[in-house]
Amino acid sequence: FGLPRAPSDVYDYIVVGGGSAGSIVASRLSENRGVSVLLIEGGPSNEGITDAITPYVYPRLYQSMAYDWNFTTVPQPGLNGRTTAYLRGHILGGSSSINGMTLNRAPAADWDRMASLTGDQSFSWNNVIPYIRKNEAFKRPEGSRFDNAYDPAVHGFKGPLCNSLIEDDSWITEPTLTAAEEVGIPYSRDVNGGQPLGISWQQFSVKNGERSSAATAFVNGQSRARRNFRVLLNSKVSRILPRPRSNTTSGPLHFTTVEYRDANGSIQTVVASREIIISAGVMATPALLMRSGLGPRAQLQAANITVLLDVPALGQYLQDRCGLSAVWSVNSTDTDDQIDRNSTYFNELLQEWNEHRTGRLTQTGYRQMIWGRVPDDAPILSTIDDPSSGPTSPHYEIFPANKWAGTSAPPATGNFVTMNILISASNVHGSVTLNASNPMNPVINPNYLGSDWDMYVLRTAVRKAAEYMRAPAWRRWNATPVFDSSILDNDAALDEWIHTSSYGGVHGVGTARMGPPNSPSGTDVVGPDFRVKGVRGLRIVDTSVFPFVMNAHMMGPTYIMAEKAADVIKRGL
Ligand SMILES: Cc1cc2nc3c(=O)[nH]c(=O)nc-3n(C[C@H](O)[C@H](O)[C@H](O)COP(=O)(O)OP(=O)(O)OC[C@H]3O[C@@H](n4cnc5c(N)ncnc54)[C@H](O)[C@@H]3O)c2cc1C
Known part of the structure; x- marks a missing residue:
């Protein structure tokens, strides 16, 4: 990766996966010039990849073979038996190099719940704020018209990662905000202030018209500058190996060696004298550990893998968000549909972006977002435990796009607004299991829409979006649903539409979940220090x-978790 020096076989720290978390952890560890750090990334460099730099065109990266791992779920009963792509970045910066750039921190209540579930108050909202500030370079929008669109008091201004608003005068901002007021959706001044319920301006990891990712902010350039930081690209880690033991050795296994297939297809090994940190992401991390002999015993044995440590929770507790896109036609002629269908116009915008990094390609089509809850008196809440983190924590999310963003191909004519409607607090778990015939490609079962609660939330959210689009502010733009709106009054018909049109999320978590230090054996994988329980030399951060x-x-x-983990590792905790 642009380094003239020869690779070494031994590093203090080896970080596996140069994605959103791994790039930060590796870069932060290498700030200590007295330690050597190797970052091993399975994909190519992000540098010079126009689609990964230009905000508007990011969907082109999806399933691009080169920049996505091309994972697919097993058939999902909740999606009427359909499979769905499970997108994950295969590129330096990982998913932060291919994603939609929306930058959220989650509500304060979610972090406080994290602290309570892990038994560690250092994960509480108040205690993670220093990591947020350390990470973020918030760009104040220019002009007083944005003064109420964010709260400077809740931002950091000197970190490596840029966070910004879309500073344009798009027609869609006025109806988006006014309609919320008309249907009683409260205004939340800053989505990242800890209380996102209501409507607020979206914030994006965009810097001067370009994507700001974990790679651009933490790795590009820096690895060249620091002689103790090396990055290996196009190198896929196949296994991690413990230090060999004799018959008399006792105590936990100590993982020291990383085995990978290099860019030429040869198997290589490198050794970590201090620690190996796995940051391969929600799918690849459990798959890598299972290939290495850690995981649920029966699964490993069925795949003829020698069991080094039975870890029943590994790959279990996958949790994600899913939802659908509902489209309305509008009579504005200034939607982004024209960018998608008029190549002459697109090329003009591309030229402007190439020359000045300005114009419509610096944005993604989204501007505001709504976070909501089912009503407090919803009957379902008397029969199930509310899976959210409490009354200030949302159940669903709705975010409007200034164009056709449905799952089917856009029509050749017309102008559209799309409501993307997602469950945000699910009570369903899925799993990631080993694929014996192709161990690099795990069996992914998110169990989308797998509960009555999920269906209830999505039904509620779709109806809320429809109520919002009937508000006077949208009527002025002649907003008209392009789906059969009579289904909104009929639970069975609405459910059928939800099952047939929902798509999977991209926010999976939980496959190596964290628990308290002394939790019952087998219920989680790492402790609050990010160390894999039951072994030495191994942490997971992603x-x-x-x-x-x-x-x-x-x-x-x-990002917040990675900043915290780097701090924990640096302090030797
Ligand atoms: C299409 C898409 C859109 C999204 N949109 C948004 C959004 O707008 N806003 C938002 O907040 N979140 C979004 N997300 C979710 C968010 O990007 C992810 O949750 C987050 O980036 C995951 O971070 P991570 O570090 O766990 O994994 P990743 O960032 O995926 O990093 C994992 C890294 O490990 C590497 N790797 C995997 N296996 C190996 C191996 N065997 N050897 C070596 N390297 C390996 C991968 O190539 C990758 O670089 C989106 C995700 C996707 C995929």
Whole structure:
């Protein structure tokens, strides 16, 4: 990766996976010039990849073979038996290099719940705020018209990762905000202030018209500057190996060696003298550990893998968010549909972006977001435990797009607004298991829409979105549903539409979940120090450690977690 020096076989720390979490952990550890750090990434560099730099075109990266791991779920009963792609970045920066750039931190209540579930108050909202500030360079929008669109008091301004609003005068902002007021959705001044319920401006990891990712902020450039930090690209880790033991050795296994297939296809090994940190993401992390002999005993034995440690919780407790896109036609002629269908116009915008990093390609089509809850008196809440973190924590999310963002191909004419409607507090768990015939490609079962609660929330959210789109502010734009709106009055018909049109989420967590230090054996995988329980020399830092899916797009919470983990490791905790 641009380094002239020869690779060494021994590093103090080896970080597996240069994604959202791994890039931060490796970079932060290498701030100590007295230690050597190797970051091993399975995908290619992010540098020079236009689709990973230009915000508007990010969906082109999805399932691009080169930049996605091309995972697929097993058939999902909740999606009427359909399978769905499970997108994960295969590129330096990981999913932060291909994702939609929405930057959320999750509500304060979710972090406080994290502290309570792990028995460690250092995960509480008040205690993670220093990591947020350390991570973030919030860009104040120009002009007083944005003064109420964010709260400067809750932001950091000197960190590596840029966070910004879309500073344009799009027609859609006025009806989006006014309609909320008209139907009683409260205004939340800053989605990242700890209380996101209501409507607020979205914040994005975009810097001067370009994507700001874990790679651009923490690795590009820095690995060249620091002689103690090396990055290996296009290198897929196949296994981690413990130090060999004699018959008289006792105590836990000590993992020291990382085995990977290099860019030329040869198997190589490197040794970590201090620790190996696994940051391969919610799917690849459990798969890697299972290939290495850690995981549920029966699963490993069925795949003829020698069991080094029975870890029943590994790969279990996968939790994600899912939902659907509902589209309305509008009579504005200034939607982004014209960018998608008029190549001459697109090329003009691309030229502007190439020359000045300005214009419509610096945004993603989204501007505001709504976080809501089912009504407090909803009958279902008397029959199940509310899976959210309490009354200030949402159940669903709705975010409007200034274009056709449905799952089917856009029509050749017309202008559209899409409501993306997602469950945010689910009570369903799925799993990731080993695929004996293709161990690099795990069996993914998110169990989408697997409970009455999930269906209730999505029904409620779809109806809320429809009520919102009937508000006077949208009527002025002649907003008209392009789906059969009579289904809104009929639970069975609405459920059928939900089952046939919902898609999987991209916010999976929980496959190596964190628990308290002294939890009952087998209930979790890592402790609050990120160490894999029952072995030495091994930590996990990525979305797989979250015990529940937060009310957020998960990149932001992952950044916070990675900053905290780096601090914990540096302090030798
Ligand atoms: C299409 C898409 C859109 C999304 N949109 C948003 C959004 O707008 N906002 C938001 O907050 N969140 C979004 N998310 C979710 C968010 O990006 C992820 O939750 C988060 O980035 C995951 O971070 P991670 O570090 O756990 O994993 P990743 O960032 O996926 O990193 C894992 C890294 O490990 C590497 N790796 C895996 N296996 C191996 C191996 N065997 N050897 C070496 N390297 C390996 C991968 O290539 C990757 O670089 C989106 C995700 C996707 C995929």
